[in-house]
Amino acid sequence: MRVLSSVPIFSDLDGKELIEVEKIVHRRKYKKGEPIFRMGDPGLGMYIIVEGAVEIIEELEDEDCKHLVDLEKGAFFGDLALLDEAPRSASAIAKVDCDIIGFFRPDLLDLLYRKPHLGIKILWSLAKVIGERLRKTNEQLSNLQREMKVCDE
Amino acid sequence: MNNAPVSPAGQINKTVWRIFFILLGMAFLFLIYPYIKTVVLVLLIAWLISMLLNPLVDYLESIGLKRSLAILIVVIIILGLVVLMVAALIPAVISAVESLSAKLNADMIKGLAVQLEQLFEKNLNNAALARDLIAKLQQLGTDMLMKIGFFLKNAGSYVAFVGIVPFVTFFMIKDKRLFKRMLISQVPNRYFELFLNVLHKVGDQVTRYIQGQAIDALIVGLLSVLGLFIINLVFDHPVPFFFFIGMLAGVANMIPYLGPVVGVVPAILLAILSSPANLGTVLIWIVVVFVLVQVIDNNLISPLVVSKSVNMHPITVVIAVVIGGNIGGVIGMLFAVPAWGIIKVTMKEVGWGLRNYKLR
Numbered sequence: 001m002r003v004l005s006s007v008p009i010f011s012d013l014d015g016k017e018l019i020e021v022e023k024i025v026h027r028r029k030y031k032k033g034e035p036i037f038r039m040g041d042p043g044l045g046m047y048i049i050v051e052g053a054v055e056i057i058e059e060l061e062d063e064d065c066k067h068l069v070d071l072e073k074g075a076f077f078g079d080l081a082l083l084d085e086a087p088r089s090a091s092a093i094a095k096v097d098c099d100i101i102g103f104f105r106p107d108l109l110d111l112l113y114r115k116p117h118l119g120i121k122i123l124w125s126l127a128k129v130i131g132e133r134l135r136k137t138n139e140q141l142s143n144l145q146r147e148m149k150v151c152d153e
Numbered sequence: 154m155n156n157a158p159v160s161p162a163g164q165i166n167k168t169v170w171r172i173f174f175i176l177l178g179m180a181f182l183f184l185i186y187p188y189i190k191t192v193v194l195v196l197l198i199a200w201l202i203s204m205l206l207n208p209l210v211d212y213l214e215s216i217g218l219k220r221s222l223a224i225l226i227v228v229i230i231i232l233g234l235v236v237l238m239v240a241a242l243i244p245a246v247i248s249a250v251e252s253l254s255a256k257l258n259a260d261m262i263k264g265l266a267v268q269l270e271q272l273f274e275k276n277l278n279n280a281a282l283a284r285d286l287i288a289k290l291q292q293l294g295t296d297m298l299m300k301i302g303f304f305l306k307n308a309g310s311y312v313a314f315v316g317i318v319p320f321v322t323f324f325m326i327k328d329k330r331l332f333k334r335m336l337i338s339q340v341p342n343r344y345f346e347l348f349l350n351v352l353h354k355v356g357d358q359v360t361r362y363i364q365g366q367a368i369d370a371l372i373v374g375l376l377s378v379l380g381l382f383i384i385n386l387v388f389d390h391p392v393p394f395f396f397f398i399g400m401l402a403g404v405a406n407m408i409p410y411l412g413p414v415v416g417v418v419p420a421i422l423l424a425i426l427s428s429p430a431n432l433g434t435v436l437i438w439i440v441v442v443f444v445l446v447q448v449i450d451n452n453l454i455s456p457l458v459v460s461k462s463v464n465m466h467p468i469t470v471v472i473a474v475v476i477g478g479n480i481g482g483v484i485g486m487l488f489a490v491p492a493w494g495i496i497k498v499t500m501k502e503v504g505w506g507l508r509n510y511k512l513r
Contacts, residue, residue, distance in 0.1 A: 023330065023331075026334065026337060028342060030342055036342075038511040040511060041510050041511060042510070044346050102345075104349060106357075110330075113211055114214045114215055
């Protein structure tokens, strides 16, 4: 439960609500080198690292890979897939033996129907996380545009 | 799940062993099937009922009731309604069967026998053949009716079986997510997301299909009851047990193309047996009622409530119903189309999953 409450999407939930979430998440163990999902797979949900580390890579056309980021214990990834089934934009591979929690869209939809109050709380937090990420992306884009302008001048 | 990457030879070995164990499991199930038949039937019925009741339970849960209490309320209400209906229906059906039995022994068969004898004597010069045929038909009819009467009179012995179904249904709804998680936890990591996604999509479509069929059956049943009720009002009650006949037509309607025929035949037979003065007109109106119900169902109700994902070709329906009938009689015929629907949706979604997921 401690791991769940450390994830921003669940950080506003009280103990009772976290127990409800705990009932619908899936705990999985992955061996080193094992893919958690592959780029292009239909998105299904997000993962939270309980133990271990995960490497996020972009699979290139010539069977090569581009390393994007390493995620450690407590990090989460794939959260956009909670909103729609769009293909995964990168692959997630277990860097070492991992203990991972999966939280998936069908279960979130089911929760929204059965416990709307709790479902809305999670969706609200998800919207905040995505909003924050968008704000950061916008900032980075503006900075980049400014730098490009300076370079042009 | 612990799935270490293995060598190709190891992978083949593993696959061979898996196939061996699956075949062994299937052979074992085949061997013990006669002993677990009842259990399978109870689980199947409970599963279907749980699919129908689950949205109601989810709704009660969404307004703040505890899940166990919500299930208890829904199951008790449904069970109460079923008990009331059965209690009202069984004595009526027993008396109908008995009166039909008597009628078949008396006027109807005798009249038919005289007509057939005359026909055979006139055309084939063999009245004995007609007498033999009539005797056999009479015996067959009486035997069938006696069997129905016996079944209904001994309905008490089925109570134990029926009593288990609500109990199993309760836990199927209550622990639905637990069972699903237990099943998913057994799936190797390689197929985990594919399995979860396909399971959800199949579950979603099958639930919508079964709920749609149930709503469709209920509306068709009520419309048929209404039509027969009006005929009874206008023509001085030529169709006894119109409520039972109408609801039967609703249930039979779940078998596409063949169901409507099953619905109209008992109504016509009962009308013939009650021999009203204007039999011809009554029969025409019975057919008109059922045709009208079909037109309303096909153009208004069915497109709104029944999922399009399991549309079937008429030939497929006939094959499914024949196979279902061979396996499980009338019940098998009734379950054949939904079962084929479930298989079709599953195959479609598994195909989608295999095309879209990179299985490493």
